[in-house]
Amino acid sequence: MRTSTNMIYELGIASVQQRQQDLVRLQQQISSGRRVLTPSDDPVAAATTLDLKQSQALNNQYHVNGDHAKSQLSEEEGALADITTLLQDVKTLAVYAGNASLTNTDRAILATELRSRYEELVAIANRGNGNGQYLFSGYQGATQPFAETGPGTVAYAGDGGERSIKIGPARTIAISDSGDAVFRSIKNGNGTFAAAPGATNAGGGIISPGSVTNPTSWNASANPRDFTIKFHVDGSVTPPQTTYDIVDNINNVSLLTGIAPAAGPYLRPYVAGGAISLTRQSPPDTNPAPFDFGAAVAVDGVPADGDTFSVKASVNRDVFTTLHGLITALQSGVSITLASAAAYQNSLNASMSGLDNALDNVLKVRADIGARLKEVDTAQGVSEDLSLQYDNRLSGLQDLDYAKAISDLTLQQTQLEAAQKSFLRVTSLNLFSLL
Secondary structure, three states, X not given: OOOOHHHHHHHHHHHHHHHHHXXXXXXXXXXXXXXXOOHHHOXXXXXXXXXXXXXXXXXXXXXXXXXXXXXXXXXXXXXXXXXXXXXXXXXXXXXHHOOOOOOHHHHHHHHHHHHHHHHHHHHHHOOEOOOOOEOOOOOOOOOOOEEEEEOOEEEXXXXXXXXXXXXXXXXXXXXXXXXHHHHHOOEOOOOOEEEEEOOOOOOOOEEOOOEEOOHHHHOOOOOOOEEEEEEEEEOOOOOOEEEEEEEEOOOOEEOOOOOOOOOOOOOEEOOOOOEEEEEOOOOOOOOOOOOEEEEEEEEXXXXXXXXXXXXXXXXXXXXXXXXXXXXXXXXXXXXOOHHHHHHHHHHHHHHHHHHHHHHHHXXXXXXHHHHHHHHHHHHHHHHHHHHHHHHHHHHHHHEOOHHHHHHHHHHHHHHHHHXXXXXXXXXXXXXHHHO
């Protein structure tokens, strides 16, 4: 094939330019530390790298979400820790308020202090986080959750939602708790039922919180969970004889007789401090049908004729109402009558039970937060392991072998120099130089 002078020039220039391009590409690889600079360098590696980077970016976002979750949960934990301390202090004051040596002036001073703690509790319940949202308003982060609408009445403007965030491909975790769950969903009484004195009691009877003796029986569908203990005092004998009846308020029957309630005296004799069981005792009960509603209470002191005590299934009572009830009892004070002292002690007992339940509820939420924080730590540990794996795989696909690259660079420089010199030699040949 005949080779023209023009072709010689074109081939020579192309060869030199190709060597220069190879050298420049190799220099770029060395400076960047990357073997694959464009998809054309290694299409399979480029596609795999893109998928890995997307997965890595998502994994990194999960880790960032975990940091956000820990921040939010830590802020809530701080608020709950303050509430725990506050309730423990209030409980200590409530115990002290039961001291018989206190005067009504002393009780009024305690009430003033508890009013400050009440306002502090409302302030903590309305605490915000670092993002300008309220901690305990549910999904309504921009809405102040609690506001006092009347003495002891605190309205909730939030909802029952829990804000959440995704910390892993298949895990979403709650980063808040609603104010309803923390401050309002608190059972009164002993948490199962509440025992309370009648509003018109004239005696000195003081009722205990009671206990569940048989959970299955208490939770049975046939249990009315609404009873009244009625006392009768027969003053015609010496000493006076006190007896009591237990009335099923739903079906309006006496548990002891199985028929409609009647006037006293009643079948069971009263023993101060003795157990009053919602279980048939034969004798003295005459009810032919056995019953066991799985609960028992105790009444101490001296009930008056006609005094009553209720035993009803527990209902939710917010912690603000409980604390206000304690303040009201202290402000009301105690008169010289037996009934006043008993009413005061019954109020203290109810407040103590409510504070215990509120404290238990807060501790339960704190324990749940602790579990969530641990889960976030675990998820972030998995995320860090995945990140290391992604880095290793990307390194295998992208990273340059510097030893080989430097060797290739020397070779490319030699080849370029040879191409340049040979091109000069070839282009310098002409016929006139031989004449």
